[in-house]
Amino acid sequence: MMEIAFMEAMGMACALAAAALAAWWTWAVVNWVWVRPRKVERWLRQQGLAGTSYRLLYGDMKESSHLFKQALSTPIPLSNDIVPRVMPFLHRSLLHHGKKSFSWQGPFARVNIMEPQLIKEILSKNFHFQRPHTNPLVKLLAAGLAAYEGHKWAKHRKIINPAFHLEKLKHMLPAFQASCSEMISRWENEIAGAGVRAASEVDVWPELQALSGDVISRTAFGSNYEEGRRIFQLQKEQAELTIQAVNSVYIPGWRYLPTKRNQRMKQIDKEIRGLLRGIIDKRMKGGEASKNDLLGILLDSNFREVQQHEHGHGHGNVKKVGMSIDEVIEECKLFYLAGQETTSAWLVWTLVLLSWHQDWQHLARQEVLQVFGNETPSFDGLSHLKIVTSILYEVLRLYPPAVELTRTVHEETQLGGICLPAGVVLVLPDILLHRDQEIWGEDAEEFRPERFYEGVSNATKNQVSYFPFGWGPRVCIGQNFAMLEAKMCLAMILQRFSFKVSPSYAHAPIAIVTLQPQFGAQLILHKL
Numbered sequence: 001m002m003e004i005a006f007m008e009a010m011g012m013a014c015a016l017a018a019a020a021l022a023a024w025w026t027w028a029v030v031n032w033v034w035v036r037p038r039k040v041e042r043w044l045r046q047q048g049l050a051g052t053s054y055r056l057l058y059g060d061m062k063e064s065s066h067l068f069k070q071a072l073s074t075p076i077p078l079s080n081d082i083v084p085r086v087m088p089f090l091h092r093s094l095l096h097h098g099k100k101s102f103s104w105q106g107p108f109a110r111v112n113i114m115e116p117q118l119i120k121e122i123l124s125k126n127f128h129f130q131r132p133h134t135n136p137l138v139k140l141l142a143a144g145l146a147a148y149e150g151h152k153w154a155k156h157r158k159i160i161n162p163a164f165h166l167e168k169l170k171h172m173l174p175a176f177q178a179s180c181s182e183m184i185s186r187w188e189n190e191i192a193g194a195g196v197r198a199a200s201e202v203d204v205w206p207e208l209q210a211l212s213g214d215v216i217s218r219t220a221f222g223s224n225y226e227e228g229r230r231i232f233q234l235q236k237e238q239a240e241l242t243i244q245a246v247n248s249v250y251i252p253g254w255r256y257l258p259t260k261r262n263q264r265m266k267q268i269d270k271e272i273r274g275l276l277r278g279i280i281d282k283r284m285k286g287g288e289a290s291k292n293d294l295l296g297i298l299l300d301s302n303f304r305e306v307q308q309h310e311h312g313h314g315h316g317n318v319k320k321v322g323m324s325i326d327e328v329i330e331e332c333k334l335f336y337l338a339g340q341e342t343t344s345a346w347l348v349w350t351l352v353l354l355s356w357h358q359d360w361q362h363l364a365r366q367e368v369l370q371v372f373g374n375e376t377p378s379f380d381g382l383s384h385l386k387i388v389t390s391i392l393y394e395v396l397r398l399y400p401p402a403v404e405l406t407r408t409v410h411e412e413t414q415l416g417g418i419c420l421p422a423g424v425v426l427v428l429p430d431i432l433l434h435r436d437q438e439i440w441g442e443d444a445e446e447f448r449p450e451r452f453y454e455g456v457s458n459a460t461k462n463q464v465s466y467f468p469f470g471w472g473p474r475v476c477i478g479q480n481f482a483m484l485e486a487k488m489c490l491a492m493i494l495q496r497f498s499f500k501v502s503p504s505y506a507h508a509p510i511a512i513v514t515l516q517p518q519f520g521a522q523l524i525l526h527k528l
Contacts (some may be wrong), residue, residue, distance in 0.1 A: 011272060031056045037107045040421050044102050044109060047418045051102035051109075052093065054166040059104025061248075064089035072518060075506035078356065080398050080445045081510045082402040087403060090429060102424075104214055110406075110425045116439070116463035118416045119428050122407055123288050123464065123472035129407040129426065141235070141242045144327075144334030145477065157477065159305050159323060160331060163297040164477050170379050171292040175218035176488045178377055183211045184496055191527045198527050201502045205348050208489075209236075212344040213336075215485055220335050221279055222293040231275050235336045238268045239513050276329045293333055298328065302509060335478075337513075342401045347489055348521050349399035350392060354446055355501040355523055360449060364388050366493040377491045390449040392486055393456065396468035397440075398447065401514040403431040403472060430467050431515075439465045498526045 037054045044051065052060050067088040076085050084091045086184070099114040113119055122129045145156045162168065187202055194200040213236075217228030241261055283299055306322035314499050323331070346419050354361040367387045372378070405428040409420045419428075438445045439460070440451075451459045460466045469476035476482075493499075501523060508518035 003335075032109050036423075037104070037109070040109050040424065043419075043421050044111070044403040044424075047346060047420075048103050049100050049111065051098040052097075053105060054104050054109075057107065059106050059108070060089065061104075061106060064103075067092065072508070072510060075508040075519065078501070078507050080447065082399075083435065086431065086509050086511050087429065087514065090427075090432075094432070105425070108423065108425055109418065110427050112427050112429065113415075114436070115416065116433070116465045119433070119467070120464040121406075121415065122426060122428065122473070123467070123470065127152070128410075128413070131411060131479060141238050142330065143425075144330040146338070147333060153474075155321070156323065156327070157174070158332065158350075159301045160298060160477060162301045163294050164481055166480060168292070168297055169481060169491060172219045172481075173379055173408075173484070173488070176215055177492075179211055179214040180212070180489050180492045183207055184492060187497065187525055188527060191525060197446065201504065201522055203522050204351055205344075205517050205521040208344045208347045208351075209340070212340045212347070212485070213490065215343070216336055216339040218293075219481075220294040220332060220339075222296065227275055227279060231272055232336060232340060233267050234272050235333065235340070236443055238265060238272070239337070239341070241265050243512055267512045272328055272333060276332050277325065280325060280328060280332075295332065298331065302328065321443065338476070338478055339481065341514045342476075342478075343485050343515055345399075345401040346392070346395060346482065346486055348517060349515070350395045350486070350490060351493070351523060352501070352505075352517070352521055353395055353398070354391070355499050357432050357447055358500070359413060360387075360391060361494070361498065364391055364490070365498070368491045368494045372491065372495070374495060377488055378486075382484065382487045382491065385491065386453065387449070388490060389483075390452040392483070392490070393452040393459075394447060394449040397434045397451075397466060398445075399509065399515055400430050400468040401421070401469070403511045403515055404429040405467070413486050418518070428467075433465050436465065439463065496528055498528060499523045 011085075033056060037059070041051075041054050071085045071088040076082065093101055094112065099112065102109050102111045104110065113122065131147065145153065145160060148156055186202075186207070190202060191198060213229065213232035217226075217232060241264060244461060245265075275479075279295065280299070283295060302322045306458045354364065364387050367385055368377075371381045371384055400461045407426045408429070409415075409422055409424045409426065411422050413420045413422075415426075416500070433439070435444045456466060464471055469479040505522045508517045509515055510518040
């Protein structure tokens with residue numbers, strides 16, 4: 001009888017434990033999808049912010065997705081008024097609720113920050129306002145420096161910094177030149193095939209994507225750049241799958257389900273990691289000791305960091321000092337994603353805008369020919385291109401590769417007289433700040449490179465109202481690399497071609513990882 005009673009008691013205890021666990025889990029879910037968002041909404045409204053009312057689980061995602069698909073269905077007239085197409089939900093939200101407003105991405109509140117002084121505070125305090133914890137599947141695309149915080153971010157930044165010093169970038173100029181020359185030769189062959197017209201229509205968008213991928217392959221991996229091209233192709237597919245994942249509500253644990261997308265993303269990640277590990281192993285064994293490409297400089301810097309620690313502090317925990325091979329792989333993936341996507345988008349909009357503004361194309365070409373003639377552009381000469389540099393800055397103002405930055409509040413925080421609860425995502429829409437008439441004047445939508453003749457600080461009146469590469473401690477580490485590549489490519493194109501918009505071009509900017517032309521960028525190229 002005692003055994004039966006004991007068994008019954010144990011059964012009762014297990015049932016109660018299971019019921020308690022189920023109740024706890026149910027409450028956690030209800031709190032996540034309803035109680036907490038409603039509490040945050042009341043909090044934000046009490047602070048004087050306006051915004052949309054929270055809707056269960058999805059928030060504004062269904063409405064945002066509907067407006068986005070609607071906007072993408074048709075191109076727009078040739079103009080720089082692109083925000084209604086690129087960010088239709090945010091555009092409408094600001095019209096209805098004003099600059100101090102909020103919206104919902106799933107159960108998470110997104111608060112728009114449009115004041116330069118507040119943006120300065122957010123971007124300067126990288127220890128406090130940190131990057132959001134996004135869908136875990138995003139990490140399959142690239143983790144690395146951009147995803148880290150605190151000590152790990154500081155360690156990786158220190159080790160990677162030497163790869164992007166100007167002196168190191170000088171050694172990468174031949175790689176820029178080689179990649180540009182190959183693309184230009186293809187264009188010249190197309191024009192030659194066109195016969196007496198000496199002109200040809202070229203969709204420059206896929207060409208520039210291939211160019212920037214080729215540049216990263218050469219500058220990151222040197223003689224292994226053919227293997228690098230395969231990595232570039234895989235990263236491109238991974239980026240498309242990542243966007244699909246981000247645009248759907250993430251349910252915790254969903255990444256472990258064997259869905260077709262999840263499985264493909266994991267397959268791509270495995271192949272990329274295998275290719276990168278093979279390249280790195282060759283370097284580590286000393287078979288290829290180049291220290292002039294990004295991988296070589298990174299491995300050398302990592303080795304020096306570990307050596308310095310061992311000499312100064314004994315052996316200790318090397319993992320806390322240098323990078324592991326897996327961490328080096330993640331940084332290589334990030335080289336690809338950031339370097340390829342950013343520069344190709346920057347260059348394509350530069351060519352499109354110069355096609356519309358033939359006067360600026362003419363001025364830029366005159367400057368390039370005056371500095372270089374028909375010779376290959378040099379490192380020192382590129383620094384003397386004032387007009388070209390101003391054009392590139394103005395393109396970044398109107399068509400920034402990343403249309404917004406986001407940061408998360410991890411604990412209750414005061415910002416500009418507003419008390420923000422933990423978990424709120426702060427949205428810094430640079431594409432809107434770059435067009436704010438209160439900051440840039442009534443001609444804010446117009447292409448006027450002369451704004452930057454006296455530099456960025458003068459153009460912005462020392463406000464944080466222009467941040468295409470971010471700002472503060474986390475400013476993009478590769479911005480000098482990107483600027484050098486963009487100048488080199490643009491100068492070499494201007495030396496050999498004049499160009500105008502083709503009648504088949506449809507103006508359709510779209511934000512997919514970066515700001516891209518949805519239907520390509522068809523230009524008519526004329527050989528000079």
